[in-house]
Amino acid sequence: MxxxxxxxxxxxxxxxxxxxxxxxxxxxxxxxxxxxxxxxFSVSEWGVIGGLMLGLASFILTWVYKHKNHEVLKAKVASGEPLEALLDEDDR
Missing domain, CATH: 1.20.890 (cAMP-dependent Protein Kinase, Chain A)
Structure with missing residues (x-):
């Protein structure tokens, strides 16, 4: 081998x-x-650059998935689902 x-x-x-x-x-x-x-760049500067990039990536991912979640909730509200069921589903 x-x-x-x-x-x-x-x-x-x-x-x-x-x-x-x-x-x-x-x-x-x-x-x-x-x-x-x-x-x-020094190691500490690379750490700052990496932290900024990770923070920006986290912000973008959070925004995208919250936007998708809100679109799904809007569609369910428009279809007439009870509001309590939607709130319980969103809390899970």
Missing amino acids: LEKKQLWLTALAGVVAAFFIAKGEKVTQFFAGWVTVLGA
């Missing part, structure tokens, strides 16, 4: 090396640019 993994990893390394050789300078420039961006 270990020999198969080593063979697979060797083949993968060969493919990656061939890709870098074929693409050459552009791939190197791409990775160099990303390493520069990553190195421009």
